[in-house]
Amino acid sequence: MERSIVGFHRDEEGHWVAELECGHGQHMRHDPPWQSRPWTATAQGRAEKLGVRVNCLKCDRNEPPAEWAQQRA
16 A cells, blocks of 8 residues: 655664555665665655655555654644
8 A cells, every 4th residue: 555755764774764654664774775764864865755655564564654653642
């Protein structure tokens, strides 16, 4: 199910996680050659991705929202 990116935060290892409108998170790693997301390295790049829709596998599996989303509510 596609969901919009509404924000970003770093995980405990320093990787960027996209916060989705559904309350789930999805890692957005820049790890060439497997994953090329150089836009994650800058605040402007991440800001340009706000509103972009990505597939949320956690919604597809009916998983509950992440802890960070519950803390914001």
